[in-house]
Amino acid sequence: MDNIIGIGDIQMADVFKMDKSKALGMFRNRFAAYKKIVDEIGEEAAFEKMMQAYPDQQKAFMGAFIDNTTLAEGFTQAKPIFRIMGFTMEVVDISQNGVDAVLEIQRVCPVLHLAKEYGLESPCRVICEMEQEATRRAFPGMKAAILGRQANGDCVCTFQYERPAKSSTLQKQTQSVIARIFDVIKLTPKIVQIGINIVKIQFSKLSN
Numbered sequence: 001m002d003n004i005i006g007i008g009d010i011q012m013a014d015v016f017k018m019d020k021s022k023a024l025g026m027f028r029n030r031f032a033a034y035k036k037i038v039d040e041i042g043e044e045a046a047f048e049k050m051m052q053a054y055p056d057q058q059k060a061f062m063g064a065f066i067d068n069t070t071l072a073e074g075f076t077q078a079k080p081i082f083r084i085m086g087f088t089m090e091v092v093d094i095s096q097n098g099v100d101a102v103l104e105i106q107r108v109c110p111v112l113h114l115a116k117e118y119g120l121e122s123p124c125r126v127i128c129e130m131e132q133e134a135t136r137r138a139f140p141g142m143k144a145a146i147l148g149r150q151a152n153g154d155c156v157c158t159f160q161y162e163r164p165a166k167s168s169t170l171q172k173q174t175q176s177v178i179a180r181i182f183d184v185i186k187l188t189p190k191i192v193q194i195g196i197n198i199v200k201i202q203f204s205k206l207s208n
Contacts, residue, residue, distance in 0.1 A: 020110065023085035027111045027127065031118040034126045047125070051133060058131075059138035070095065071102040071161050086110035100165040106157040109150045122151040132159070139163065 030050075037046035066074035072093035082089040088107040095101050115123035124146070132144040141163055148158035 018081070018084050020084070020086040024110065024114070027114060027123075028117075031115060031120065031123075031126055035118045035120070047130070050126075050130060051137070054130060054134040055137035058134040062135065062138065070165075071100050071163065075102050075104055075161075082106075094160075095165065098165050099162050101160065101162040103147075104159040104161065106150075106159075109157055112150055115151075122149070124149055124151050128157065128159070135161070 034046055034050055037049055040046075041049070062074075065078045069077075070093070072091055072095065075089075075091045079089050079091070086108065087110065090105040090107065092103040092105065093101075094103055109123070111123040111127055115121070115126065120126065128146055128149070132146060135144045136142055143160075143162040145160045146158070147160055148154035148156055150157050
């Protein structure tokens with residue numbers, strides 16, 4: 001079992017033949033490994049042992065998607081992999097003020113009830129919390145936080161990631177500001193019409 005500890009349980013060969021069944025098998029291996037190590041050395045030490053090689057794995061896989069683009073674009077490109085594994089994922093770009101940021105929303109958690117088979121109340125410690133910690137260690141300066149957990153009764157699982165925006169990202173944010181200015185210009189006739197409508201309504205009330 002040592003050969004699966006702390007590597008995220010996924011290899012390049014797995015990606016090409018991944019499906020929901022293989023993904024569940026991967027998650028079962030992780031729960032089994034975690035339970036075995038917890039029984040031997042305790043929860044905190046088990047967490048660290050599982051994390052030993054995980055950051056390098058995370059840097060390789062996640063980096064392929066986010067190293068040369070924004071977080072939102074990278075996460076969007078990764079959606080097919082999550083879909084194959086049984087997740088239903090949405091991505092929201094929340095970048096602003098020189099920060100490259102994204103919300104990852106998971107509508108379906110395929111391991112929600114799996115943890116109880118291994119005596120765990122929630123899958124979050126073994127799956128999501130390790131994923132977040134591996135991300136922080138793999139990408140210095142990256143913030144990662146869990147905002148919502150289906151295991152705690154939330155309707156979706158929500159994760160927020162932030163990092164300083166790269167120059168290309170800042171350029172896109174500037175372009176976004178310019179686009180908003182043009183949107184306002186396009187709306188000018190409607191804004192004028194709104195003002196006219198308000199004057200008409202007020203005049204009508206005065207007349208009555």
